Amino acid sequence: MKKIVNILIIILLLPNLCKAQFKKQLDSMCIMCNHITSDSDKVVALGKLADLYYAYKLNRQGDSVLHEQLLLADLSDNNNLILLTLFSDAITNISTTTRSESFDNTITFIQKGIDYAKSQNRYDYIAIGYSRMAAILSNRGQLDKALANAQLAISYMPNIKSDSIKAILYIELGNTYQDKGEAVSACTNYNNAFDIALKIKSIPLQSEIYHCFSEMYRDLDNDDLAKEELKKSLELNKQYNYSDGLIRDYYDMGRLTDEKFYIDKAIKLSELRHINRYILDAKRLMLIYYMVVEKNAGDKALNYLETEPDVKESYFNVDTASYYEVKGNIFYFANNPDSALFYFKLAEYDIVKNFDEKPSRNIFVEEALTYKLLKNIPQAIAYYVKAMAIDKKMNDAGNIALASSELSKLYELQGDYQQAFIYSKQAIQYNDSLRNLSKAGEIALLSVERENKKHDEIQREETLRLHNRRDIQYMAITISIAIIFLVLLVMGMFPVSKLTIKMMGYFFFISLFEFIVMIIDNSFLAKSVHNEPFKLWLIKIGLIALLVPLQHFLEHNLIKFLESKKLLEARTNFSLKKWWASIRKPTPAQEVAIEEDTAVL
Structure with missing residues (x-):
């Protein structure tokens, strides 16, 4: 009895605990905002506060803070602050499963940013605005409008200087094509973005594109290739110690493989980095794992939902119906249809009233499946019909096929063979x-592979061209330094002023040792420390400490030798005639025969 009472007390206190944890962070940020006097600093602080609200799915509060942030920026009459507010990252963190009202507010805010950017002729911000609009519309299932906005964003690219923005625009256009099922077009845009990311050496962008390729292969039912792309991202992020990228790698590996190991890694790393959004996403994924993947884990899933206050509160923050729906799913997968139906019924009204069509369709299917488990065939049929009406409206062939198949079976169980046949x-x-779409998918997969091979070949040729160009330049520098050295020696053979010799010697050794440092840096130093400035700085200090004394020693002795006039004396004493005579063989003397009768005087 005492144990039961303790459990009840814990359950009752958990929501307050979550609110206390959130309130602690909220109070800290509010205190920080109140103590800030600078408009620019306060705008930045309000952006962080909005991001905190969106992380906890408190979209209304986040919208309110963004409105306050924009008012402050307007009062400052600072164009940069207004742009910073209208294009802050907070607005991109809105949940994909949110109320229609939040989606509408987000679209209005993004449009406001686009209009302001147009008034300032800021083409980069205009393009970002259309790209973000495409992402929101795609999440709502409005794919044609999303594609139009993504293409409109690309049209501003000739007026954009920032390579990173260009890559982001290509990524979003690729994502929109992918949502429409056009894998080849998506692949082309991902490759364009990846080329730019490689050029500017952006690890976050490269990692993001690997994830895009992974989702593309997953949609093409090739989990092996999807996993390979995630492994590439994981290796890259480990190499450069990019924590945010690693969290996403572990999260998506968990989604793809259904392995708890990766979900645990994502939770631990996101908690270590104190990134609220990633913590919630990873914990929600763990809840789905207990609910769907692990066998006979209904009690474990329910316990996880109730004992993880941030997860539970995040569902409540979206809408009470969202919490009821997830609880209904837990009972459904635990084979407890009565409790599942109870919670689905609690959720249905608010979801249909306040959410978009896709969440409404999902709750109808969940109720239909539950009625089927309860052997209530008429109600199961009624809810499948409701779901299929939305599927037809959204032109979702896959779900229409599934619903039709289920309705055929249900009508057959009911004895209505005519409807079953229809x-x-x-x-x-x-x-x-x-x-036919599957065949098209296979063709698309082959086209994607061909596109990737073509892209890899272009990259290989470009890399080879750059290497050849680099080698030619190395050779030219080597020859130039050798020529300078020979000129220096020749100058020592003639009566040249000491100042000229010193200047030429200084220039020669500076060129030589800078060339040595450049070779060491480009060959292995930068790669071995991953271009980390602090490590490079320390190593180069040590390298210079070794090379500078050597440079001074060699420079001093060479100039001293040239100033000694030994080369001049050697040249003066040197005669080509004498040298030629010394190496030329002497002509042998011919003996003249003396006759016997010749008298010798």
Whole structure:
């Protein structure tokens, strides 16, 4: 009895604990905002506060803070502050499963940013605005509008100087094509973005694009290639110690493989980095793991939901219906349909009233499945019909085929064979369409592989061209230094002023040792420390400490030798005639025969 009472007390206190944890962070940020006097600093602080609200799914509060932030920026009459507010990252953190009202507010805010950027002729911000609009519309299922906005963003690219913004625009256009099922077009844009990311050596962008490729392969039903892309991102982020990228790697690996190991890694690293959004996303994924993947883990999933206050509160913050829905799913997968239906019914009204069509369709399917478990065939049919009406409106062939197949089986169980035949025929038609799409998917996968091979070949040729160009320049520098040295020696053979010799010697040794440092740096030093400034600074201090004394020693002795006039004396005493005579063989003397009768005087 005492144990039960203790458990009840803990459950009752958990929501307050979560609120206390959130309130602690909120109070800290509010105190910071109140103590800031600078408008620019206060605008930045309000942006962080809005980001905190969005992380905890408190979208209304986040919208309110953004409005206050914009008012402050307007009063400052500072264009840069206004742009900073309208294009802050906080607005991109809005949940994809949110109320229609929040989506509408976000779209209005983004449009306000686009209009202001147009008034200032800031083409880079205009493009970012259209790109963000495309992402929001895509999340709402409005794919044609999303594509139009993504293409509009690309049209501003000739007026944009920032390479990172260009890469972001290509990524979003690729994502929109991917959502529409056009994998080849998506792949082309991802490759364009990756080229830019490599050029500017942006690790976050490269990692992001690997994740985009992974999602593309996953949609093409090739989990092996999807996993390979995530492994590339994981290796890259480990190499450069990019923590935010590692969290996403572990999170998506957990989604793809259903392995708890990766989800645990994502939670631990996000907690270590104190990134609220990643903590919540990873913990929500763990809840899904207990709910769906792990066998007979219904009690564990329910316990996890109730004992992880930030997870529980995040569902409440979206809407009470969101919490009821997730609880209903826990009971459904735990094979407890009565409790599942109870919570689904609590959630249904608010979801249909306050959310977009996609969440409404999902709750209808969940209720239909639950009624089927309860053997309530008429109600199961009714909710599948509601779900399929939304599927047809959204032109979702896959879900129409599934709903038609289920309706055919349900009507057959009810004894209505005419309706069973009608829906069976409809299911076959849509499945045939899906098979054609599957063939198209296979063709798309081959096209994607061909596109990637073509891109890799172009990259290989470009890399080879750069290496050849680099080697030619190395050779030219080597020859130049050798020529300078020979000129220096020749100058020593003639009566030249000491100042000229010193200047030439100084220039020669500076060129030589800078060339040596450049070779060491480019060959292995920068790669070995991953271009980390502090490590490079320390190593170069040590390298220079060794090379400078050597440079001074050699320079001093060479100049001293040249100033000694030994080369001049050697040249003066040197005669080509004498040298030639010394190496030329003497002509042998011919003996003249003396006759016997010749008298010798």
